[in-house]
Amino acid sequence: GNTSARLGTAPLHTPITPPLGKTYTVSPKFQSAGKLGVYHGGDLEQPGELERAVRTRSWHGELVLTYANEAGTAWAANLLLSLRDIGIDHSMVIVMSKPHCDALATSRHAISCGWSSWDMEGCKADDGPVAKWAFIERLWFIRHHYLARLIRLRVNVLALDGDMIAHGDPYAVLHAEPLARHHVVITSDGAFSGSEVNNGFLYLRNCTPGGQAERVLREVILREMDVCRGGEAVFGTNGTFWRPLDEAGITQGPHHIAFTGARDQKYYQDVLASAFCGRKVVHRMPFSSHKVLDVRRFDDTLGGPDLRQCAKFRNGGPGASSSPGSTACPWHELNLPLSRAGPGSVLPDRDGAALPG
Numbered sequence: 001g002n003t004s005a006r007l008g009t010a011p012l013h014t015p016i017t018p019p020l021g022k023t024y025t026v027s028p029k030f031q032s033a034g035k036l037g038v039y040h041g042g043d044l045e046q047p048g049e050l051e052r053a054v055r056t057r058s059w060h061g062e063l064v065l066t067y068a069n070e071a072g073t074a075w076a077a078n079l080l081l082s083l084r085d086i087g088i089d090h091s092m093v094i095v096m097s098k099p100h101c102d103a104l105a106t107s108r109h110a111i112s113c114g115w116s117s118w119d120m121e122g123c124k125a126d127d128g129p130v131a132k133w134a135f136i137e138r139l140w141f142i143r144h145h146y147l148a149r150l151i152r153l154r155v156n157v158l159a160l161d162g163d164m165i166a167h168g169d170p171y172a173v174l175h176a177e178p179l180a181r182h183h184v185v186i187t188s189d190g191a192f193s194g195s196e197v198n199n200g201f202l203y204l205r206n207c208t209p210g211g212q213a214e215r216v217l218r219e220v221i222l223r224e225m226d227v228c229r230g231g232e233a234v235f236g237t238n239g240t241f242w243r244p245l246d247e248a249g250i251t252q253g254p255h256h257i258a259f260t261g262a263r264d265q266k267y268y269q270d271v272l273a274s275a276f277c278g279r280k281v282v283h284r285m286p287f288s289s290h291k292v293l294d295v296r297r298f299d300d301t302l303g304g305p306d307l308r309q310c311a312k313f314r315n316g317g318p319g320a321s322s323s324p325g326s327t328a329c330p331w332h333e334l335n336l337p338l339s340r341a342g343p344g345s346v347l348p349d350r351d352g353a354a355l356p357g
Helices: 049-057 070-085 098-105 131-152 212-235 243-247 263-277 295-302
Strands: 040-043 062-067 091-095 113-115 156-160 184-188 197-204
Touching (some): 040 098, 049 091, 049 113, 049 131, 062 131, 070 091, 098 113, 131 156, 131 197, 131 212, 131 263
Parallel strands (some): 062 091, 062 156, 091 113
Antiparallel strands (some): 156 197, 184 197
8 A cells, every 4th residue: 555645744853742731651771762763774684784773763771562464554653652751762664665764764753664675585475386476475574583683682671563543551561560571472262271372462571581481482483484394295184294193083184384373473372381381282273174073182182181270360469368359360381392303303593502401
């Protein structure tokens, strides 16, 4: 679409000045409205560009991040303007093209943005296995790519889906007990289980570069890359992934790689379950189409017989009581193994360093 037609084009590269006497919901420490310049970014894949974004837009070590394609412009803008209205302007949106970012940053709303040429290292380029997926797959997975990189830059990140709006101070909850003691905060989609999370709200705090939180984010992307690189030879009918399950009477084809809604979230649920259980779990996102003939054996084979138990969050935090009225919350340590089954069996580090255990 024509983003310049949706937003004004008057250039504005200075901080937005709040109205005289404006009071904010957010605590004074995190009131960044009117104090930061606009980030009109280049390609975040270029050396030093992500670092420049963090220098320009972070505030007291905090950054709020969202992402959008042109169709999601109004959603992302609404989210960021609602944050600005409560006093939080240490934010930016990652978009898929330079013209889109130009339209946002030079509009009268002066929305800070960077754009990215990242395409999952070729796995979701236009000449990928299913070209029509390229734009949406790239949009979904791009946040995990940059969140992993932002951990290396030692900044705390609140990553939000664009279909949200801010009515109150998120830091009042995130920096208070019981959440203040945890490195990763995520919302539940139902039960308190790694298999039931919703990554539309994700807060990363003081995460160790190369540590477990970064490993989880990279593993989400690598599982999708496995599908891309393995293709039908691995995940199609008679492919090496499904053949033993079919022969055992657990599943039945035809198997083919197909578009799946909320694909990255399902990977995230499986990766968190893997980190909770200490082994590779495939449960929510088994890669390609299939018919389950034996549900119990299917779950036991791909997830493990104790999956529903080991994937649960624990009640309470370290040293906290789980009694009613306490400041406990469901939590779990991360223990994602380095070794992985399937194509690319050892988890690589894109920056060339060995990941700690």
